[in-house]
Amino acid sequence: xxxxxxxxVEIDARSHEDxxxxxxxxxxxxxxxxxxxxxxxxxxxxxxxxxxxxxRMVGDLEDxxxxxxxxxxxxxxxxxxxxxxxxxxxxxxx
Numbered sequence: 001x002x003x004x005x006x007x008x009v010e011i012d013a014r015s016h017e018d019x020x021x022x023x024x025x026x027x028x029x030x031x032x033x034x035x036x037x038x039x040x041x042x043x044x045x046x047x048x049x050x051x052x053x054x055x056r057m058v059g060d061l062e063d064x065x066x067x068x069x070x071x072x073x074x075x076x077x078x079x080x081x082x083x084x085x086x087x088x089x090x091x092x093x094x
Contacts, residue, residue, distance in 0.1 A: 014065055016088040022064055023080045026057065040080040049074070065091055 014022075020040060027047060028035035038047075044054065054074040062069050065087060070076075077083035 013091040013094065014088060016085050019065075019084040019087050019091075020080060023061075023084055026060065027080065038080070040084070042080075043078045044074055044080075045078070061087065067091075067094060 024035045024038045024040060027049075028038050030053070031038075031047060049057070055071055058069050058071050058073060067090075069087075069090075073083060073086065077086045
C-alpha cells in the first residue's frame with residue numbers, strides 16, 4: 001500500500017487529448033497565435049522550434065506531466081500529435 005505522502009504527490013495519467021490540448025496551447029502562445037491555427041500534424045521545425053525551444057518545451061512538459069522526459073523526444077516524435085500520443089502512453093504506464 002502506498003503511503004499518504006506518495007499519494008499526495010501522484011499526478012493522474014494524462015490522456016492523448018489532454019496533452020494535445022496543452023501542447024497546442026503552448027505552441028500557440030509561443031507563436032502568439034490562436035490555438036485553432038496550429039496543425040497538430042505539422043512538424044515542430046516547420047513552426048520554427050529550434051533545439052533551445054525544444055529543451056524548454058520538454059522541461060515545461062515535465063512540469064505538466066510530473067515526470068522526467070528524454071530531451072530527444074521532440075526529435076523522435078516530430079509532430080504535436082505523435083509526441084502527445086507517446087507521452088500519453090508513457091503517462092498511462094507510470
